[in-house]
Amino acid sequence: MPEFNQPKPSRFEQFGLYYLNIFRRYSMGQSAFQVPDALLTKRVKTISLVGIAWSSVVGIICVFPMIWVDLYYANAPFFVHYGWVAGVTILATAIEFYCLFYISLKAVHKVSELINMQDNQHQSLDGIFGVKNILARTALEIDDPELKILGIDPFKQISKKNLFVLGLLYKGKIIVTNFILKYSLRFTAGNELLGIPILYAAIPVEVFWNSMVIKKVIYEARLRLFGYALANKIADTMQSEGYLGLLSPMAKKGCLRAIGNAVVMTRNYHPNMVILLLRFRDLLQIDEEDRYDDWELFLHSLNSVSDKERNFLLDLFTVAAAFDGKLSVLEKDHLKAAYQQDFDLYYGRLEKLTGHLKDGRLNAALSLCRLDFIKG
Template sequence: MAEARPDREYAPQPSVFERWAARYLQRHNRHQAIPRRARDDQQLDAIRRTLHRSVAWSMLAGILSGGAIGAMEWYMREGLLDGMQGMSLREQLPYWTGFFVVAGVISAVEIAFLYWNALRGVGTISRQAGAPLHASPKARLVLLGLTRVALEFPSPRHRIYGIDPYAQMSRWKLSVMAVMYRMKVGVSSFLLRVLLRRVLGRVALRGLLPLVMGPLYAAWNAIITWRILNKAREQALGPFAIEAQMESLERDPLSERARQVVLHSFGALIMANQDIHPNHVYLLLRLFETFGIQEHSIEVDWPQQRFALSRLERQEKHRVLDLLITATVIVGRCRSKRKRFLEELFEACDMAYPAEKIRRWRRQFMNGQRIGQRGSHSTSAQAYA
């Protein structure tokens, strides 16, 4: 496959909602180039304030909507229907109809606010992190990734530069994941309200519904908003960390054999992760460009390249492992399938798994610093000893 634009490789046909959200984010962030310096303390504090402010607004929305739904529940039950004592299910039907209509309207307004609040927070964080959203296909890739995060859209379900991230995942799991993504903000919020109403409606707390439901909804909204903005921070900081790694590769190139190991190992990591992250798309394209590879496609042959990794010279082996650690920490905490894959890499090299180093690199990345900035190649080798 010939060279393809990263934005079209990641999301060939953005939806109407994605295009609208992209325009909104671009109005909030005019950056066209990746920052050349690490984020300073003032910029990091600004990012944290944005995250905390957005979470606080989402909690306020939860308190208001939860209180309104709880108060409406109590008033309809106790004020209008005198506790609904002795009423048959048929006689309760008007009450249930009214409850679901009012709860649905309140929830819809709240959910719309949550999406707007998240989108505004994502736009502000991307600006504070220095993420480019204009003037290049790479910036367009970052933009599309941020819009999907803000809208809580799942990752695209297709091959990326010849790699199928879902090759090791069954179809039924893909279907379940798609349903769960669509329920995450909208349907799940509404169902939570109905469930809590039913549970609390059967206990002695019935008269305290307005007081109890508000804090519960606030906590739910806080969790969702924090996860969205944390992912946005991760994506917004990705280009800087990746470009810093590419500068090192350009100054001190790898051998052809090590390059092939990097690409195939990276492809295997994406497949092990069972998801496609915009930072991975960006990094893969930059590896192609840095290595001077014209055909932007990989047919992953991990068993053979695993053996080739173990046969590399010690210095290159460390550098390959560093690149793959970087590829891991820029998409999330190192755990589950990503952790198992890294453990397999170090086992192939007969080295101990450097858990503390990986945690430190993850912190550096999320703080907008150069990953591994304290160590040179020699100190890197000592870290694996």
């Protein structure tokens, strides 16, 4: 079990866990690593399309009464008009959110069954980084907990104020889009377009954003589930092959620095990286803090260990940096210092691995997650 203080799941997360626990399990009976990538991608796409279709239906059903009431009471006194609009909007929005949460939870549950996560769980990852907790936060778009594991601070090089502002902008996207579309159409076409009240423009906007939410949720669920499965696969391979026992004490700490600095460069504690960090921490049996997010110390480790150990650390650093499915500007600025003369070799691998994770090619990603003492 992880030895850091784990916050209790919020009530919102508990809501997600409740449904994930009662959904019926449908296991395909084989490991996802035994299924061709093309088939996995096709099945995930089907789950996504079904989720988008249901979210669109929910959006149409819930936004229609809000528009109808607005039009029906258009000539009523101000408080009557907007009293009805406010009441119906609150009720319809609550129903819509509940339905979208259910659709999202059902979709991520189906993806987890598709990947057969029962075969990829590990007892050391129970609690807030268990599969269901991760899926609940993904489906409900809840931020992952801000933690410092082994002293690693993911927000070391980013302002939390910036994160807060970005969050507000994201949450207000539907309101802003509706406002811009509505008043743009009123300015160009008046109160009606082809005999249809402009207010009904909110329906396609709602359908669009609901579809984007479901698409984003399933993408992130697939990425996190793939990362979870890959991290455990890598750790199990390290344990069975005995590679970690061949490392010097400095190289062992270099493993944690490789992951820790990837976390800092990514600027978030993506669950994929946390899982990789926790599995390696347990395998290496290192519990004390030692500035594992210090970039200069990581570079010092690379320059101090043997050539074979350096190759191993760069392998691990490359895998960790790719595990959130994207490359940050900060990563690109630092990679040359780590890879040095081998930049083209490792950066090409990093781009391919990131691409495989983004596009849902699990087995192709696994082929690039090898950790050995060979360069590249």
